[in-house]
Amino acid sequence: MDHPKSDSSGLSRRDFIRLGSAVGIGTALAGAALSSCAKEITTQPGAAKVGPIDNVRLGIVGVGNMGSAHFQNFLRIEGVEIVAVCDLVEDKVKRMQEWATKAGKPAPKGYYQGETDFKRMCAEEDLDLVFAATPWNWHVPVMVEAMKNGSHAATEVPAAPTIEACWEMVETAEKYNKHCVMMENVCYMEPEMMIYNMVQQGVFGELLHGEGAYSHDMRNNLLGSAYEGDWWTHEVIARNGNLYPTHGLGPIAQCMNISRGDRFDYLVSMSSNARGLHEYANEHLGPDHEFSKTKFNCGDINISMLRTVQGKTIYLVQDTNLPRPYSRINLVQGTKGITQGFRDATHANLVHVEGLSQSHSWEPLMNYANTYKHPLISQMEDLADGAGHGGADFIEDYRLIYCLRNGLPTDMDVYEAADWSVVSNLTEMSVANRSQTIDFPDFTRGQWKTRKPLGIIHV
Numbered sequence: 001m002d003h004p005k006s007d008s009s010g011l012s013r014r015d016f017i018r019l020g021s022a023v024g025i026g027t028a029l030a031g032a033a034l035s036s037c038a039k040e041i042t043t044q045p046g047a048a049k050v051g052p053i054d055n056v057r058l059g060i061v062g063v064g065n066m067g068s069a070h071f072q073n074f075l076r077i078e079g080v081e082i083v084a085v086c087d088l089v090e091d092k093v094k095r096m097q098e099w100a101t102k103a104g105k106p107a108p109k110g111y112y113q114g115e116t117d118f119k120r121m122c123a124e125e126d127l128d129l130v131f132a133a134t135p136w137n138w139h140v141p142v143m144v145e146a147m148k149n150g151s152h153a154a155t156e157v158p159a160a161p162t163i164e165a166c167w168e169m170v171e172t173a174e175k176y177n178k179h180c181v182m183m184e185n186v187c188y189m190e191p192e193m194m195i196y197n198m199v200q201q202g203v204f205g206e207l208l209h210g211e212g213a214y215s216h217d218m219r220n221n222l223l224g225s226a227y228e229g230d231w232w233t234h235e236v237i238a239r240n241g242n243l244y245p246t247h248g249l250g251p252i253a254q255c256m257n258i259s260r261g262d263r264f265d266y267l268v269s270m271s272s273n274a275r276g277l278h279e280y281a282n283e284h285l286g287p288d289h290e291f292s293k294t295k296f297n298c299g300d301i302n303i304s305m306l307r308t309v310q311g312k313t314i315y316l317v318q319d320t321n322l323p324r325p326y327s328r329i330n331l332v333q334g335t336k337g338i339t340q341g342f343r344d345a346t347h348a349n350l351v352h353v354e355g356l357s358q359s360h361s362w363e364p365l366m367n368y369a370n371t372y373k374h375p376l377i378s379q380m381e382d383l384a385d386g387a388g389h390g391g392a393d394f395i396e397d398y399r400l401i402y403c404l405r406n407g408l409p410t411d412m413d414v415y416e417a418a419d420w421s422v423v424s425n426l427t428e429m430s431v432a433n434r435s436q437t438i439d440f441p442d443f444t445r446g447q448w449k450t451r452k453p454l455g456i457i458h459v
């Protein structure tokens with residue numbers, strides 16, 4: 001996703017289309033036809049089994065663009081105590097301490113003595129949860145250290161850049177019985193949540209196909225020092241594949257019950273030439289700039305096709321280095337209908353449901369909001385108003401804390417973190433070998449057959 005307050009994702013708060021009145025936290029679920037099969041689950045094979053934690057003592061590692069946005073959210077969530085904050089940059093740590101004091105909370109202890117100072121934080125502090133919002137290569141080292149020291153772990157996306165790191169994350173979570181959550185905020189956006197609700201209620205029939213993307217002109221970010229030490233730019237220089245798959249893939253995988261009744265079987269992937277960043281650097285930074293002389297390894301367009309063991313197909317795109325409007329495609333299709341987002345500048349989702357929509361025609365997805373608006377959105381939209389990514393970042397943070405405080409399995413657990421994130425490494429392998437078919441590891445070791453769908457969550 002884009003940065004929290006930015007509007008280039010097209011999902012500002014105004015885009016939360018309001019149909020029907022919002023209700024407060026803890027009031028009756030409004031606007032959703034809840035069937036018994038769609039109820040929220042309370043246990044899950046493979047997930048950590050832990051009792052409620054009334055007061056969640058939190059440490060945050062990495063407080064740049066996203067970490068600072070989560071910090072802000074956690075400051076206003078009941079039952080969270082931000083105990084420690086860690087970053088390479090002392091000023092960023094100090095800024096968080098000031099924010100806490102201004103909010104009338106104690107300043108968290110600061111850690112800023114280099115790349116592995118998070119280890120000291122995990123050892124010294126009594127933490128229930130450690131949240132990693134660092135560059136990708138640090139997510140797993142931070143989470144593993146947290147879990148070994150007795151904390152649960154959460155991370156920004158993608159959770160892990162390699163197959164090995166995915167396994168390490170899974171094995172550590174299992175060994176220490178800890179929650180290990182990848183925070184995929186797109187799963188908490190209003191259209192995605194409504195589509196999940198509709199899928200669970202059978203509106204689209206049997207699902208067969210999905211399409212997702214991270215299509216976002218990031219040239220200005222990647223070449224304009226938007227990330228500390230240009231870490232993301234260096235990933236694009238070094239690697240070639242779909243490096244950032246989870247925003248487009250996550251909501252579709254949830255609809256398809258991946259790792260909960262189905263699982264990814266194999267993928268094929270190919271990348272185009274890399275031209276966009278080189279041209280942009282020359283034009284905007286001048287021919288003498290280091291990025292104008294750099295070879296960017298990652299193809300401007302990466303396209304992949306995934307197949308599940310139950311026979312569903314997914315088309316997935318990464319497209320970040322060329323001029324273009326934002327899109328995640330967000331298409332889900334079944335035997336009874338189809339929905340797709342981002343078809344025009346409004347980004348509104350469209351839908352076609354057999355027997356309800358006019359033949360061969362799209363209609364606005366929100367025509368169905370009275371019946372299928374997700375109860376979590378109804379409950380939380382006012383409280384989330386103004387938070388990053390149309391409020392979704394606040395809802396995901398709130399829901400994580402809600403699960404910990406109520407002893408519930410988290411909405412996404414370590415298997416989803418691994419299944420969705422490993423796509424980046426598998427696409428690299430396929431691209432490097434003439435689009436060879438690459439098998440997915442089964443991180444659940446067979447448990448995907450008995451693990452239950454998420455159901456319709458609420459707070």
Ligand SMILES: NC(=O)c1ccc[n+]([C@@H]2O[C@H](COP(=O)([O-])OP(=O)(O)OC[C@H]3O[C@@H](n4cnc5c(N)ncnc54)[C@H](O)[C@@H]3O)[C@@H](O)[C@H]2O)c1
Pocket residue numbers: 001002003061062063064065066067086087088089092114115116117118133134135136138156157158183184185226227228229231389
């Ligand atoms: N969910 C979304 O919508 C979304 C949007 C943007 C970025 N992200 C993800 O958030 C994460 C962070 O991205 P960002 O845009 O905030 O980048 P950023 O560069 O602004 O922030 C990363 C921070 O981590 C710090 N850091 C680096 N190594 C560290 C270490 N070893 N220990 C402690 N701190 C360390 C850096 O100093 C920096 O402040 C990435 O995983 C990225 O993919 C998610």
